Amino acid sequence: MPMIQQYPIETQQETPAEPTAESTKFDFVVVANRLPIDRIQDADGEPEWRRSPGGLVTALAPVMATADGAWVGWHGAADEELGEFNHSDMHLVPVPLSVEDVELYYEGFSNSTLWPLYHDVIVPPEFHRTWWDRYEEINRRFAEATARTAAPGATVWVQDYQLQLVPLMLREARPDLRIGFFNHIPFPPLEIFAQLPWRRQVLEGLLGSDLVGFQRQSDANNFMRCVRRYLGYTVKAQHIHVQDAGGAPQRICRAEAHPISIESRELARLATDPEIRARAAEIRAELGNPETVLLGVDRLDYTKGIRHRIKAFGELLEDGKLTVGQACLVQVASPSRERVESYAQLREEVEGAVGRINGEFDTMGHTAVRYLHHSYPLREMVALYLAADVMLVTALRDGMNLVAKEFTATHTDNHGMLVLSEFAGAADQLRHAVLVNPHDIDGLKAAIMTAVNMPQAESTRRMRIMRRQIAVNDVARWSRIFLESLAAGHEED
Structure with missing residues (x-):
């Protein structure tokens, strides 16, 4: 079994902000549900902060360092209040949340109402007025903290579906600000968004922005259709003419x-690290050195299509097209929202399916599906990518899916192949992957076999094209282009 391998992580003690008679103001402010830090324990058991490893933090940290930036967000612990502090060239402004806030605003409205609604109702969304009331209250709390933090004329970039009301609240309090919003998840079609009882309020909240960014053009189109239908605003090209209360054009x-990406150069560098490459070879040896290692890496979420790929792999074993020993599926499913009932049920179903396949097809020397319910550090993830021959990204609906890009970026020798759901945002850019409709199990089986049997020259050609696309359109370019568009549009107005 591939064992998790730990590596040193860079940490830094927080530096309290300089006390002043009036809070320091910042020219660039990021607003997100979470601050870009995680609390860990040092070697002596004392708490300290570590910069979060996510792509958003990687993209924005350099901007924060050069633009006198602050980050507004929750620090991750309920019922605890922290003062503002500095960490890694960023000024951090914690927004406190109680246990009840987390239950109603985050687990409730954000993840049991908006998340399933925005992901094509794969599971039914729940609509509760108490959840909405708390969502509105917490959005106001974030907006007020941001209004206190932003300097006159500052640029504010609000992130993701948990904070869709913040732009309008902020504009009403601080009309001098330049406000951008980025939606990291899909935006649903009009016919699905119509179910939301608070659809007008959400649309009006987003329209407080000067620029609303989406992963795919289809998401932007869905948003504009909803605005036209439910608010009656004029939409020309990608310009929405927001009206005041009297119906007069306002702005x-x-x-x-603006499709998000990854830090491709750093991943490519890690992929050449001798220690990581040795770890990749060790993983293959631990799996019994099969001819083909197939890999899935996901949060354990019903949107990711984990059950579909496991079913397809099991049927390929039943059909005799793949055999245990010749092929092995490694499925990394990191824990996610385990207090939410639908996620707990998904875990039971996935683990049950894995158990049935392994019970039927395992041999004394080889396992059919190696299921890993863990989160892994970046270096171990790169080793897993390198150990894999075929990456399976079978999302039923996904804003982007950065795993697809990470796998491709790490294969600097252009070895391997990506099977990619057409319902993931990455499919718009990685057109040379083996694209698939994950709802079509027979089609998914055929796509897996196409990737497994693809001639080396063809897979090399495809991987080279995809790696070039990712290298050019990296995460730094994503943030730069969005902010340049936000600034240009504001100057035009």
Whole structure:
């Protein structure tokens, strides 16, 4: 079994902000549900902060360092209040949340109402007025903290579906600000968004922005259709003519596609690290050195299509097209929202399916599916990518899916192949993957076999093209282009 391998992580003690008679103001403010830090324990058991490893933090940290930036967000612990502090060239402004806030605003409205609604109702969303009331209250709390933090004329970039009301609240309090919003998850079609009882309030909240960014053009189009239908605003090209209470034109909000990416250069560098490459070979040896290692890496979420790929792999074993020993599926499913009932049920179903396949097909020397319910550090993830021949990204609906890009970026020798759901945002850019409709199990089986049997020259050609696309359009370019568009649009107005 591939064992998790730990590596040193860089940490830094927080530096309290300099006390002043009036809070320091910042020219660039990021607003997100979470601050870009995690609390860990040092070697002596004392708490300290570590910069979060996510792509958003990687993209924005350099901007924060050069633009006099602050980050507004929750620090991750309920019923605890922290003062502002500095960490890694960023000024951090914690927004406190109680246990009840987390239950109603985050686990409730954000993840049991909006998340399933925005992901094509794969599971039914729940609509509760108490959840909405707390969502509105917490959004106001974030907006007020941001209004206190932003300097006159500052640029504010609000992130993701948990904070869709913040732009309008912020504009009403601080009309001098330049406000951008980025939606990291899909935006649903009009016919699905129509179910939301608070659809007008959400649309109006987003339209407080000067620029609303989406992963795909289809998401931006869905948003504009909803605005036209439910608010009656004029939409020309990607310009939405926002009206005041009397129906008179007030200002322009733009909706644009700005697909997020990864730090491809760093991943490519890690992929050449001799220690990581040795670890990749060790993983294959631990799996019994099969001819083909297939890999899935996901949060354990019903949107990721984990059950579909496990079913397809099991049927390929039943059909005799793949055999245990010749092929092995490694499925990394990191824990996610385990207090939410639908996620607990998903875990039972996935683990039951894995158990049935392994019970039927395992041999004394080889396992069919190696299921790993863990989160892994980046270096171990790169080793897993390198150990894999075929990456399976079978999301039923996904805003982007950065795992697809990470796998491709790490294969600097252009070895391997990506099977990619057409319902993931990455499919718009990685057109040379083996694209698949994950709902079509027979089609998914055929796609897996296409990737497994693809001639080396063809897979090399495809991987080279995809790696070039990712290298050019990295995460730094994503943040730069979005902020340049936000600034240009604001100057036009």
